[in-house]
Amino acid sequence: MKKTFKVSAIPDLPRVPGVYYYYDSSNNLLYIGKATSLKSRVSSYWQRPADNRIASMVTKIATIKIKVTDSALEALILEANEINRLQPPFNVRGKDSKTFAQIALTKEDFPRFIIVRPTQKTKFKIDRTFGPYVSAFAARRALKSLREIFKFNCRGKAGSGRSCLYRELGFCPGVCTGDITPSEYKKIINRVVQFLEGKKDRIIKTTKKLMTEAAKRKDYEKAAAYRDELFALTHIRDTAFMTDDATSLVESSLPARLEAYDISNLGNHAAVGSMIVLEHGRSNPAEYRMFKIRSVRKQNDIGMLREVLTRRLRHKEWPMPEFIFVDGGITQRQIAERVLKRFKLDIPVAGVSKGPKRKLAKIVASEKARKWLNDRRLTNQLMEPIARLARDEAHRFAINYHRKLRAQSIN
Secondary structure, three states, X not given: OOEEEEHHHHHHOOOOOEXXXXXXXXXXXXXXXXXXXXXXXXXXXXXXXXXXXXXXXXXXXXXXXXXXXXXXXXXXXXXXXXXXXHOOOOOHHHHOOOOOEEEEEEOOOOOOEEEEOHHHHHHOOEEEEEEEEOOHHHHHHHHHHHHHHHOXXXXXXXXXXXXXXXXXXXXXXXXXXXXOOHHHHHHHHHHHHHHHOOOHHHHHHHHHHXXXXXXXXXXXXXXXXXXXXXXHHHOOOXXXXXXXXXXXXXXXXXXXXXXXXXXXXXXXXXXXXXXXXXXXXXXXXXXXXXXEOOOOOOOOHHHHHHHXXXXXXXXXXXXXXXXXXXXXXXXXXXXXXXXXXHOOOOOOEEEEEEOOOOOOEEEEEOHHHHHHHHHOOOOHHHHHHHHHHHHHHHHHHHHHHHHHHHHHHHO
16 A cells, blocks of 8 residues: 655655656656665655766656555566556656566476566567566665575476575475476465565465465475575565665666777787676676687787677677667777678667876767767766776776686686
């Protein structure tokens, strides 16, 4: 049940987890967010400096509604479901991005929960999806918390007879070892699905009934398992997968997927190119890729950059970026733009060169790229640290791999 507050009543908000809804004076929904502390989170919009986009939204807020949850995990899941259902205009991360994260349930004898983006759905047989979630990181943390409650998923081959890592840790019910049938496993999955739908109370009621029935037939091992699940459901351990400050809305304006490229070489030897990925301003090392230069024999950073971008863009199964940074200035940027044009892709590109000090970054953007940033109110002040992070991370990744190749050649 939602409770309604005027802006003047923000000090009366409770310090508990939940979801908040911002409405304008005409009762139009503007934005939905989650919080570990509703009072602290909502207050931050008025107490802390904000960019133009946040400030614009805040001036429109007339009414705040809240829905209290028992845990931050449930707030995260409720937020995803509500954004999907209501499509608030300021929730651009969930509504507009083609690369937002979803939790998907696969169609298999032993179904798995995986993290996917819309562009990746065709790679899997998917039964249904949940979300959007504000980031793949948040979705992964949600699944990790749910695995501690329901003991699902398996990293091994079904019925292989060999325990997977999750089995050893107590998170797999025995899919890999053949200790559970598909029908028994799907009962567990159904409870996870209900939780992702926000039906925890129904799960608790069912689990209590199953525990009682197991005890009556003297299946004490099964009864104890249901007891442990019941305890976990009512004592959810919240982990640090939630951001409780106004910067989360700034992050939602940042590219859902930004790729940055750097070339590293020592003369004519062991030349490599790196690709790193930032999702809403946060690095995602799982998406990093390294390219050992093949076609360019002499020291030619421009030619190497052309090769790396060409090879990357041939991977149509990889999610496409919304924005690209290349290490360098106008020349490097123009090379990237030509490669993109050859692939008939309209992705804004900017070079990142050294500022007055190495610790600073100068963004060398074309008019198109600058317009893309301006349309999202991403000022130089906001983008400079992102550009610096992207440049330094790509350089670090390339250097590390470059050193590894050199060490192998010596040995």
